[in-house]
Amino acid sequence: MIDDIQLAQAYTTIKFVYRNSNGLVYNTSSTAYESWTDANYNAGKYGVAATQQGTSKYWTVQTPAVVAQGQYSFVVMNVVDGTITDDQPVGSGNSGPVVANVYISNG
Numbered sequence: 001m002i003d004d005i006q007l008a009q010a011y012t013t014i015k016f017v018y019r020n021s022n023g024l025v026y027n028t029s030s031t032a033y034e035s036w037t038d039a040n041y042n043a044g045k046y047g048v049a050a051t052q053q054g055t056s057k058y059w060t061v062q063t064p065a066v067v068a069q070g071q072y073s074f075v076v077m078n079v080v081d082g083t084i085t086d087d088q089p090v091g092s093g094n095s096g097p098v099v100a101n102v103y104i105s106n107g
Contacts, residue, residue, distance in 0.1 A: 002062055003061050003074065005050075005055045005059050006058050008057070009057070009077075009090070010055075011016050011052075011078050011079075011090065012080075013050075014049075014077065014090065015048060015076070015079055015081060015084060016048030016050055016061045016074045016075075016077075017046050017047045017071060017076075017077055017084070018048070019033075019073050019074070020033050020070060020072050024036075025046050026046070026064060026066070026067055028045055028064075029043075029045045032066060033066070034077075044082065044084070046084070047077060048061050048062070048063075050076070057078075063098060073092070073093065074092065075089035075091070076089055
């Protein structure tokens with residue numbers, strides 16, 4: 001499954017941070033959901049990198065298999081120098097087994 005988002009503003013790198021219906025966050029190192037910890041956030045373990053199609057501001061990300069198995073939500077975060085910024089999310093959405101709804105922020 002692939003999630004995608006069209007953003008109004010240009011970014012160099014973005015990451016999708018996934019949460020399941022229980023509010024647990026997806027850890028890219030353990031490839032499992034867990035309770036949020038600041039240490040894992042600061043270590044960059046939350047957030048799946050997305051790929052921009054050229055300079056189109058259209059981004060796609062391969063949804064991790066464990067995430068795609070159920071209901072989930074995501075926020076899209078700007079990344080600077082390899083670290084998710086502490087700014088507001090640049091987008092968000094949620095998905096069920098078939099349909100994804102994406103909400104876009106103008107940053």
